[in-house]
Amino acid sequence: MSDRGVTPMEQDYAAWYTDIVLQAELADYAPVRGCMVIRPYGYALWEAIKDELDRRIKSCGVGGRYHQNAYFPLFIPQSLLQKEAEHVEGFAPECAVVTYGGGKKLEEPLYVRPTSETIMYKMFAKWIQSWRDLPLLLNQWANIVRWELRTRLFLRTLEFLWQEGHTAHATHEEALKECLMILNDVYKDFVENHLAIPVLSGRKSEGQKFAGAVTTYTLEALMQDGRALQMGTSHDLGQNFAHAFGVRFQDKDGNLRYVWQTSWGVSTRLIGAVIMAHSDNKGLVLPPRIAPVKCVIIPIYKSDEKEKVLSAAHKLHSALAERFGQSAVVLDDRDQFKPGWKFAEWELRGVPLRVEIGPRDIEASQFVLVRRDDPSKLKFPQSALTQTVEHHLNAMQNALYERAKRFLNSKTSSADDIHTLGEIVDSQGGFVFAPWCGSVQCENTVQEQTKATVRCIPFDAKEPSPDTKCIACGKPAKWIVPFAKAY
């Protein structure tokens, strides 16, 4: 256990975040610049996210097929990365490059994958011959390297873990269906129902889209400091890569056609989002559905009552472990720490529920329950143990989402001119909806003057009235879009 004392978020939000990551033992700084070590507690959180997403990805698809996992090489030869012009321009500058192997200088440098479009689509061109080979629906869980200069644990690290889906289709219609199914039915549903984080969804502006995509779709969440965080993206790649890599198929009429492609991904950044969306000054707060430990039991006793209380605590533990899984329930029977110290320890680690049991509870056949998001001490009969715990896990899951939703709403505002937008962004942050003409130039102007960017063009974006003016150039506005400062 590390020294405790989380910097209050009102005092220094960045320090508060880092304190939680380090003190809750989610991750640590590695002895390589910009890299992190994901510690067991943080990795268990990633496994909870990964397992549920993997299940969801494998159980859906299009064209009568399901997604399947595969694994492609870490290294991408320079010549391959260069095949799609926009893509290499976007990614090559932030790559790590291997120039020596087995003690010899390589003839061709190898790029450590910053994303896997190029290495995968080279294989797609080999595997896809006929319409019968489509759709091809692949997903990969892998490590990714991007040479970031300013890094922050989980949010932006030189190496991170992610999943990347890559699909090929016979028609643009099917590709688009895939792309939006992943964004809405997989990512958005998971983020809202498991991570308890409400999001805005829509497409990225031209200036913010993925290098090589026709359209990038995105989910945008709001952190407690009022800054936006991109949670996941799904790209309609059109036929850009298909042309670059010659990915073609013979259709039912015998014609050679280029495939339509998508790619999509979410990463360990989601852990950063969970921390920043829900936690407080006592430490981490985890949504019950993804919490590695869902409930901790703290026995409370003086030395002469120890045996009796521990025995009762073990009974509660057995019942809960049977219902929720062995690793999901912890009985903290350590003798060297006092109950109050243990309360603080497990609050710091974000465990959703705490069960306390002492001699008087045993006499009354009851237990005390405390939710991580509410300090009230509630008493329940022991006979209702598992139902009570289950009920409050669900109740807390919903309460976290509702609280985050209220926060999002309270930080959503609008502005009709760039000056007002700048003031709101500086004072309260959040999403500020404002009219925009749609040009990259105006997006840049707003960013230079206010540090806010267009987070997305929402699917349900309001059509502005004809006399509505772009806040940057004053010409007619095309959309009303949410601007925000972002991570």
Next chain:
Amino acid sequence: MSDRGVTPMEQDYAAWYTDIVLQAELADYAPVRGCMVIRPYGYALWEAIKDELDRRIKSCGVGGRYHQNAYFPLFIPQSLLQKEAEHVEGFAPECAVVTYGGGKKLEEPLYVRPTSETIMYKMFAKWIQSWRDLPLLLNQWANIVRWELRTRLFLRTLEFLWQEGHTAHATHEEALKECLMILNDVYKDFVENHLAIPVLSGRKSEGQKFAGAVTTYTLEALMQDGRALQMGTSHDLGQNFAHAFGVRFQDKDGNLRYVWQTSWGVSTRLIGAVIMAHSDNKGLVLPPRIAPVKCVIIPIYKSDEKEKVLSAAHKLHSALAERFGQSAVVLDDRDQFKPGWKFAEWELRGVPLRVEIGPRDIEASQFVLVRRDDPSKLKFPQSALTQTVEHHLNAMQNALYERAKRFLNSKTSSADDIHTLGEIVDSQGGFVFAPWCGSVQCENTVQEQTKATVRCIPFDAKEPSPDTKCIACGKPAKWIVPFAKAY
């Protein structure tokens, strides 16, 4: 589906192996030298292996604790890799080295991890302070790069996937217990009961041990060409790395002591072992417990019976899918292929059981069952469908192990002189037990003259009689050990 026609193993064992890997679509050559793409069917096999091993690793431990997963960086700074002398000597020459990042030459080159002792133990030194922090029992699932010159799909590739366990203990006794528990209770049990491959176990000779270890323990299996394959290793690292990285703890009496460490791993090489241990000239043969598809249903009909037969086949599929899982049972209702073609296709892919159903079977309320390891067509009443399939999955699992065990025994022999050993190794291969004095020099002599190496010093190695002579030097033998040509 690729062109079929597996080279007979008697004709060219290496071509037979590669044909199976490529044609069963387990893996493909990547557009990077020495690397492979693990295709969905091969990756599903890896997931079956990984899921079961992960469950086993997490559910055991020593000192009252269980193993936990974590994740450490891909890149190791040169200075860190150099801290343990033997280790750097063993691994540095086969590393891939990153010298550029973000467009700039790096001040210190980064090695792509060939194994993670150094980067992990630097963190262990930070995390471990007191005896209360011990034992530390970590495991990592990761990709590894070793610059191999002669590569072969799954068996030896430039990049591969593995798990690596790394633990630290207060005593050598506990570390040794951990090291052998992993070898025997986790690896050996898994390899024999899930992969159906019998193994010899013991410790490696001085010349073959892991760079930096005090003792390396190993499992050695025999492939159908008579060559041995190392299946997994578990290393007693003693205090070598603890001294190099300063991993110390304060014991209960307040004294600073160095920890005792272990590391252990198995890799995607296990897939190569499964292929080479069980498959035949029709293609892959998979042990039922790790087969991604356990049963395929082939409907057999003429055009006017199609509807009736497909309806019956769907009923069988529902019942089996409910019992064994949706993805474990496939109904091959493709119209464009004849039943015979489908039989060959699913045999090539190693699916353990085939269920056939045609009009006459429907009338007789029966189905036909064919096991991948036995061409007999067996008939059973449909009312006994799930029990029959379950019974034959278990029976085939046991039969594969027994067959492999008989093969191992039939290829186990002994020799009293180097000439006889060389003749046996050349003619029938297998494990040839011979007396050895224990010196590295004599092991090298035998390897130069016969290409065979000491696979292990078995735990149950026979004490030779005092007049038994080493086959290389003629001095008194220390052990009778199995020599073999190995992958």
